Amino acid sequence: MKGALRQALTVAAKDLRVAGRTRDTLLATAFFAGIVLLVLGFALSGGVVSRDARLSAPLAAGAIWTALALAAAVGAQRAFAQEQEAGALEQLLAYPGPHGALYLGKLLGVLPPLLLVAAVTVPTGLVLFGASEAVTAAGRALPWAALALTTTLGVLGFAAATTFYGSITVNLRAREALLPALAFPILVPAVLATVQATRLLLEGGWSPEVGTWLTFLTAFDLGTIILATLLFPAAVEG
Amino acid sequence: MKGALRQALTVAAKDLRVAGRTRDTLLATAFFAGIVLLVLGFALSGGVVSRDARLSAPLAAGAIWTALALAAAVGAQRAFAQEQEAGALEQLLAYPGPHGALYLGKLLGVLPPLLLVAAVTVPTGLVLFGASEAVTAAGRALPWAALALTTTLGVLGFAAATTFYGSITVNLRAREALLPALAFPILVPAVLATVQATRLLLEGGWSPEVGTWLTFLTAFDLGTIILATLLFPAAVEG
Amino acid sequence: MKESDPGAAFAVQLRDVWLRLGREVILRGVTLDVPAGQGVTLLGENGAGKTTLLRLLSAGLRPTRGEGRVLGFDLRDSRAVRDAIHLMPVDGGLYPDLTAAENLAFALRMHARAGDVPGTLRRVGLEGAATRRARFLSAGMRKRLALARAHLLARPVTLVDEPFANLDDAGRALVQELLLELRGQGCSLLIAAHEPALAQVVAPRTLRLAGGLLREEVPA
Amino acid sequence: MKESDPGAAFAVQLRDVWLRLGREVILRGVTLDVPAGQGVTLLGENGAGKTTLLRLLSAGLRPTRGEGRVLGFDLRDSRAVRDAIHLMPVDGGLYPDLTAAENLAFALRMHARAGDVPGTLRRVGLEGAATRRARFLSAGMRKRLALARAHLLARPVTLVDEPFANLDDAGRALVQELLLELRGQGCSLLIAAHEPALAQVVAPRTLRLAGGLLREEVPA
Amino acid sequence: MKRDVTTTVLGAASLLGLAVVLGLSLTSPLDVNQGSLVRLMFVHVPEAWLSYLAYGGTGLFGLLYLIQRRRHWDRLAMASGEIGLLFTLATIVGGMLWAKPTWGTYWVWDARLTTTALSLVVYGGYLLIRSLIDDPERRARVSAVVGIVGTLYVPVNYMAVEWWRGVHQTQTLKLLGGVRWDAAPIYLPTLLLSVASFTLLYFFLLRLRGTLAAREEAREERELTGVTGRVEVARG
Ligand code: HEM
Ligand SMILES: Nc1ncnc2c1ncn2[C@@H]1O[C@H](COP(=O)(O)OP(=O)(O)OP(=O)(O)O)[C@@H](O)[C@H]1O
Ligand SMILES: Nc1ncnc2c1ncn2[C@@H]1O[C@H](COP(=O)(O)OP(=O)(O)OP(=O)(O)O)[C@@H](O)[C@H]1O
Ligand SMILES: [Mg+2]
Numbered sequence A, B: 001m002k003g004a005l006r007q008a009l010t011v012a013a014k015d016l017r018v019a020g021r022t023r024d025t026l027l028a029t030a031f032f033a034g035i036v037l038l039v040l041g042f043a044l045s046g047g048v049v050s051r052d053a054r055l056s057a058p059l060a061a062g063a064i065w066t067a068l069a070l071a072a073a074v075g076a077q078r079a080f081a082q083e084q085e086a087g088a089l090e091q092l093l094a095y096p097g098p099h100g101a102l103y104l105g106k107l108l109g110v111l112p113p114l115l116l117v118a119a120v121t122v123p124t125g126l127v128l129f130g131a132s133e134a135v136t137a138a139g140r141a142l143p144w145a146a147l148a149l150t151t152t153l154g155v156l157g158f159a160a161a162t163t164f165y166g167s168i169t170v171n172l173r174a175r176e177a178l179l180p181a182l183a184f185p186i187l188v189p190a191v192l193a194t195v196q197a198t199r200l201l202l203e204g205g206w207s208p209e210v211g212t213w214l215t216f217l218t219a220f221d222l223g224t225i226i227l228a229t230l231l232f233p234a235a236v237e238g
Numbered sequence C, D: 001m002k003e004s005d006p007g008a009a010f011a012v013q014l015r016d017v018w019l020r021l022g023r024e025v026i027l028r029g030v031t032l033d034v035p036a037g038q039g040v041t042l043l044g045e046n047g048a049g050k051t052t053l054l055r056l057l058s059a060g061l062r063p064t065r066g067e068g069r070v071l072g073f074d075l076r077d078s079r080a081v082r083d084a085i086h087l088m089p090v091d092g093g094l095y096p097d098l099t100a101a102e103n104l105a106f107a108l109r110m111h112a113r114a115g116d117v118p119g120t121l122r123r124v125g126l127e128g129a130a131t132r133r134a135r136f137l138s139a140g141m142r143k144r145l146a147l148a149r150a151h152l153l154a155r156p157v158t159l160v161d162e163p164f165a166n167l168d169d170a171g172r173a174l175v176q177e178l179l180l181e182l183r184g185q186g187c188s189l190l191i192a193a194h195e196p197a198l199a200q201v202v203a204p205r206t207l208r209l210a211g212g213l214l215r216e217e218v219p220a
Numbered sequence E: 001m002k003r004d005v006t007t008t009v010l011g012a013a014s015l016l017g018l019a020v021v022l023g024l025s026l027t028s029p030l031d032v033n034q035g036s037l038v039r040l041m042f043v044h045v046p047e048a049w050l051s052y053l054a055y056g057g058t059g060l061f062g063l064l065y066l067i068q069r070r071r072h073w074d075r076l077a078m079a080s081g082e083i084g085l086l087f088t089l090a091t092i093v094g095g096m097l098w099a100k101p102t103w104g105t106y107w108v109w110d111a112r113l114t115t116t117a118l119s120l121v122v123y124g125g126y127l128l129i130r131s132l133i134d135d136p137e138r139r140a141r142v143s144a145v146v147g148i149v150g151t152l153y154v155p156v157n158y159m160a161v162e163w164w165r166g167v168h169q170t171q172t173l174k175l176l177g178g179v180r181w182d183a184a185p186i187y188l189p190t191l192l193l194s195v196a197s198f199t200l201l202y203f204f205l206l207r208l209r210g211t212l213a214a215r216e217e218a219r220e221e222r223e224l225t226g227v228t229g230r231v232e233v234a235r236g
């Protein structure tokens, strides 16, 4: 158990070191998140939409979380594509210890860049879709702490699911498109929970309903991580 | 000149062959576009939003073009990732002839699958987001020809821009990490023009304003392709 | 973590192992016994299946039919096998964006072992490239780095795929020296190579893979 | 497209070429004249800079200082140089997801040339793997495929990086045979190798790269 | 090939059941609101039921494969996945055709419809993954994993539907419930019979497809190893 934890941390540290060195993961994830915000921003911010304050919260929530879900998929795919370059993946799988630890390590390595991207995407999205304005116009302050919690839980859930599918698609052709396509349906509960929590937070600040959604999200995160750790060995072994 | 064209076609044919070997790339990309539509539908059109008929056009336009922009980005990324694997990119650059031809070849290889995916995504998106119904309810026919033209021009523009972006990121050294961030905004005009043209077409059929956007889009496409062909050699040379 | 099964008299045992990859049948009934501590040179034409056999032994591939044991552990018990074995692949299997020293340190930490990274780098002549990324090492330097890793890990069963390729004469002598040291520590070695003369110095017993079958080769 | 400059008496000319990669200075004033049609064996320790020199000649890298010409074309005129030269890289530089035959056909078409793909595949012993993807070829088979490509293209200046590595004995003889044929067609050869005896059969003139400098080596 | 009695019996029974359902539904009274359209229910609901059954099968057989590593289970999982996909498609197309006259539109962003569309993607992905892996063992393993996770998606989304409704009262769901409530007394026997017949149909198709896959596999195995003449056909 302690050995597995050490392995997970070793893998994560390595991935973070490489990510800091080449920065390509960060770039790719930011690129995809940026496209989503850009297109949706232009499509929805003209005409009727921008004039209707009630719409700003659901639209901002939807756009932000679609962007982050995609960014998670891209980040996870990178994490495994990197391994595969130069045959390192086969070498990684040949180390002793449970393969589940490798999944956890990969997940821990994927998370920090994603959280970084999220830290930019969320405020940008709120401004772009006029949600932050609508909130301050209503005389409230933006609930930053609650938003940050939602974001962290949401990104963790996205990363957990996409990292798992990343291990499956890495050896397949067409993996770039396949990974998001496979992972998204599974992400639907997480998208739903994050979108609703964000929307409610924007519309009225903290409420017990938000708490319910966040509890659900936490359960989703834990469930996904446990299940993925259990199934990962079967997905990758020789 | 003729030699360059032949090379471009050779590269495109190779990419298409790899992509079409088992139709997996096409299937996966189509799949991916479909899922983006569904997730956006799910994330954006619950509650207030779905009951507002005025929103169908902007939502449909936004969702369709998010899906297509992402599909283009995935396709372009794939096109260069493939080359880089196993040192094939250096080999490709060592063939005789102008390097600009390689960019054109890559672009031509990315386009056909994308157009196919677009041919499915556009009608699906229109139906799913209720735009086709809103149009027929208003007693008009869907402007299919104009939509097809917009789609073709838009997909061409996205493919040209993302392929160029891909060529920049493929050989990135750390000190050039800012370059992609600078290249990203070239997508803005394409996004703006396609989204607006589509929305206007859905809201009121053909109009001079649509014509202006399409002219602008054509200019953008040509400009991007010419610029990228000229800059590509500098982006990839050792 | 068990270092090895101390009761195991055999490093490797295969019984009528068949292996199919894609539509090709690569191994067609391979039977092999390697006593613990022995050194074996594996010869065979290009495409004979040497690399495939090594991957099978390192639990990277599963036999289609037949059985195998490594240090007494069943090949299907991948965790135990991976604990006992190390495969040095042809292409090194290094992380291109980690430096030479980081690559070694990573491997050690994954095995929960300590080791003298700078010292080993010096032995393989890479002290000047310790902080260079593996991507920027020359072909021979990458091979030396992979060799340094195998030597540091010193697993009870060490599989080596084409250790002499891409190396200069000094490098080849170095491979022999380091591999001999490993044998001196009691490790069993299986070396796939196209240079029988060089490999047999370290691993005298010689086998040849041909037509998916393994035959003992008597030195001329 | 010109096949080559017919007036060029020299396949390769370098004048005091310096090359820096990252923070390392790899070449420190290399001067070299290779008359057209000559065969040159390039020796040097691991990391000496042989591969780097070949990449420089194939216009894949630009000299930091100094001048060079290939068949009379300035190295900075990358298009003309690329037209005249072919580099067979260590790792093959093949498309993993194209089959062996498709890889060859692609290279031919990029050079606007015709050639007998199945015949060449047969010569290098890959007729059985013509429709197998390069990803699934063994290390030696990939080398054979890269060799087949160099032979099919038969560029006036052909650079070969470690052609003998990963090959079995028959494969090494085959390399010699095919490279000799190329020389027979008037191609100039530059072979970087760690097997001087094998390479010198094809390319008798021998140079050694050490400390960033090139010296003529007189056969003992 | 020896006759497979079980398959024949299953096939005959399900066909018989379907014929009876057809007769009953054609003679059943018309609904007050929907007229003859209500008859679509006897196809639509069992179709949806069958697809859920098939998805459950995919997960279950995948799990069994991972535990026992018998190829038999993998073939059944694949068969089940294909059946599920087919009948989800039928549910959606049928539902859309039904939706047009009753709701006035082919598609609404109702949670249940979206969920159903997404399960199409889940199992489409399952089959796509299968088609991308050549090595039979790895294919079986990876697809078992994908199938298990995919099956978990079904109940999770069922709960998501509940939560979604808890937040917005969408009329569509009320409409669905309403129709069922009003119609139940009259249509229940036919509906139940229809569901039973479709269940039989599932097992029939499962066996049929499983046998077919086994034959294909055996033939491939023979072709590959026939050269040596030493390998007998590996049977699940
Ligand atoms: C695109 C259109 C539709 C789709 C994808 C669809 C899908 C489904 C699915 C998956 C089920 C079974 C699972 C469940 O019970 O939740 C179901 C059940 C049912 N559907 Fe549909 N449906 C569609 C349209 C309709 C329409 C137009 C009606 C009637 C006006 C309808 C009436 C029912 C009824 C009565 C049931 C069974 C009762 C129930 O379980 O709630 N459906 N549908
Ligand atoms: N996934 C695969 N699908 C089909 N054939 C494969 C696959 N992997 C390997 N092969 C084939 O298996 C054979 C054995 O390959 P292997 O790499 O084991 O040869 P080798 O003995 O190591 O050769 P070399 O000396 O050239 O390294 C080759 O013919 C190769 O093409
Ligand atoms: N991008 C780079 N940055 C820093 N150093 C580099 C870079 N590329 C190569 N080098 C260094 O240049 C030196 C020469 O490498 P090269 O590959 O040319 O050697 P080589 O003579 O071909 O060796 P080998 O016989 O092992 O193939 C090596 O020390 C290598 O680490
Ligand atoms: Mg090999």
Ligand SMILES: [Mg+2]
Pocket (backbone or CB within 6 Å): C138, C139, C140, D050, D051, D052, D090, D161
């Ligand atoms: Mg070299």
